[in-house]
Amino acid sequence: MVILTLVLCIVTLILLVTWARLNVFLTFLVISLMAALLLGMPLTHIVQSVNKGLGDMLGSLVIIIVLGSMLGKLVGVSGAAQKIATSMRNAFGEKYITWAMCATGFIVGIPLYYNVGFFLLIPIIFSVANRYKLPLVYVGIPMLASLSVMHGFLPPHPSPMALTTQFHADITKVFIYGFAVAIPTIIIAGPLFARLLRNMPSQSVIAMSVQEMPADKLPGLTNSILSSLLPVIIIGLSTLVIRFAGNNAPLKNVAAFLGDPSIAMMETIAIATWTLGMRQGMKLNEVMNVYADAVKEVAMILLIIGSAGILKQIFLDSGASGQIAMTLQGLSLPPLLLGWIIAAVLRLCLGSATVAGLTAAGIIYPLMQHVPVDANLMVLSIGAGSLFCSHVNDTSFWVTKEYFGLSMKNTFLSWSLMETLVSVIGLIGILILNALLR
Template sequence: MTRLSVEMLAADTVDPITSAGHAQLGIAVLVGIAVLVLLITKSKLHAFLSLTIGSLALGAVAGAPLDKVITSFSGGLGDTVAGVGVLIALGAILGKLLADSGGADQIVDTILAKASTRTMPWAMVLIAGIIGLPLFFEVGMVLMIPVVLLVAKRGNLSLMRIGIPALAGLSVMHGLVPPHPGPLAAIDAVHADLGVTLALGVLIAIPTAIIAGPVFSRVADRWVDVTPPDRLMPTRPSEDLERRPGFAATVGTVLLPVVLMLIKALVDIAVDDPENTTQRIADVIGNPLVALLAAVIVGMVTLGRAAGFTRDRIATTVETSLAPIAGILLIVAAGGGFKQTLIDIGVGNMIMDISKEWNVSALLLAWLIAVAIRLATGSATVATISAAGLMGPLTADMSTTHVALLVLAIGAGSLFFSHVNDAGFWLVKEYFGMSVGQTVRTWSVMETIISVVALGFVLLLSLVI
């Protein structure tokens, strides 16, 4: 079900911690989000602190006792860490093994060796999509940029024709496909099925990346013509290694958690019997924690040992992979606290009450909320978590597939029009040697295309499944 209607009113029956009316709750939401936006954009305060303060402001304006607001925030923070924190950590370890062992470079070199000038944009979006599965966007970009610059220079190819497909592949994976933090947090917030969300996310991600990547790159190439200076030509991560993992082993390791989670989703659909032995086994091996843990353990051999890493070197790689995600983990956790505060003060019930007569798609509403927060804060993760918190109570009567589509609609909205308040905007600008205007005409437009096209596919799928 995708309509906000009377049928959706069987949401979580949690007594609100405040007796505020709809008007006061609406003002509280606006104030809480405004405080969050101003602290992030104007005061340049870290998103973790901004979300914490925003949650307190939200509860205070709603008239809730502050001790209960603190309890709600702390509970949401803890539940979110328990739900997605370990998965984010495991994803970071796998990504670090992939980068440090030279596995990422092996994927790149193998595919590029078989690509012609005509097929190079398609090769770049394929590479970015594979590498982007286990890696955070910023890490994937740092890995891909040297490849983009080197291919463009040595092949005398347009930077836009090579770079836009690579960026599109990374961004689509970041916004739509778990185990990235945003989709994971949204799945946890609305209690979506991870396997179904993953399957539908990949299904939507492929055509979206093609349209925003190789197809749009033709237009971007006509709009912007830049040649990055030589000083921006970084070294590749694996140049100091004596050997690298094999291509098949590397791709197999990267795709292992995806395959295990998809197997679980398919078995759940085919068997649909919690007591069936096959389904119980599939539920275990397809559990995201088990799937990612298996990939990490396998990766220590297929990536680490294959690159000649000693046990101490592997241990160091694992250790150093965790420090950079501390900020991301805290932001996601605080976002969970903000989400729980929204629920506990009764915002979910308010939205359901005032939307009984609305004839608007819940998927479209979720996308619009994510777009608004994305434009205001510049953070895809904050937009995803906040929108999921607001939409969570509306999923009570939705089918499993439509809850998954709701997650994807939120993820699509969180990517809309990256601009000057987004760190990714400046990363692309500096690496590609573009002006602000050129970055808007390429990167920002590409992000908008991803957001709108992905929403279109989400709405289309909602009509047929």
């Protein structure tokens, strides 16, 4: 009965999102209530589960995701992303231009969410393709591969952060493991795969001439890179201090406090407000307006993440989680592979990588209470599965098609195949890493 309820809820979720086109946040609320009633939860307990699921999921995420969105927006508005991209293009030259695009997407993709990064960097792709007379898709795919991997694998992006919280994983280890898996994944799915696309025709109707900020108005390269990567630097340094501080408890406590993800993001925003904002001639109220716009853009993502937490809590409080775990254990599949498969199937059905990852987490979570598995690697496994084979039900598919001027066939052969490579290669890397860590 429990498995039948789970299947019914997932199918209904898919239909409401894809066919009825209901708002994802509202859909999760409806499905959570439906699951609670079908599982026989007392009415007086349902509201408590809803509040607990929403609160527990968002409690430690709101600060990180909102401040991460603010940083990403400021990196774009200040011209830091443009400076990084231009410097990479000039450093690598035409021969290694795809590697330049890959490196740019990697650096800029750490603080920027995928959609923000795409629209921010697409002018760079256009200008590079126009300057060297190269196909748009050949120049663009390496950068999109980097942005996609950053979005699906590494904190502080919404889905990896939510999965890290839900599985009680170590954010530092998730980042380190994710970084180790991301590098080969990006190289293969980016510059190497792009070689096969060099002769792919494209007829973009979007103007190739783009407006860029004047060079003398851009922040310096060092400032741009350090400001963009500051959260990673702070957390990394604090981890090293804790590791080598020995018995110095006060130093460890200070390092742990300063390196906490929420505190690290606060420190970064305080510093970036000066380095990328006021130092570049922006008034404080202008920087605050940038931050306000960033919050508006991330609001729905927060609601979706919170509502996914409600569904997980319903399964926990109803007692269904134990039965789900027993059934999944009976499949005799490695937990990491099972998490990837569930996320990949949901990605094919739903389109949204974030929704697929969060839904898969709610399904696989009960199994993790009964089967030993590295929570840090499970975050990455579900993240990799959630990127599998983007197609017509994913808005990124259509955005790529229209901006690059590709036919349906060539969009599948470029964008969809690249996303599939990212997902599968990522899984292989995670399984290898799991074997090495045993």
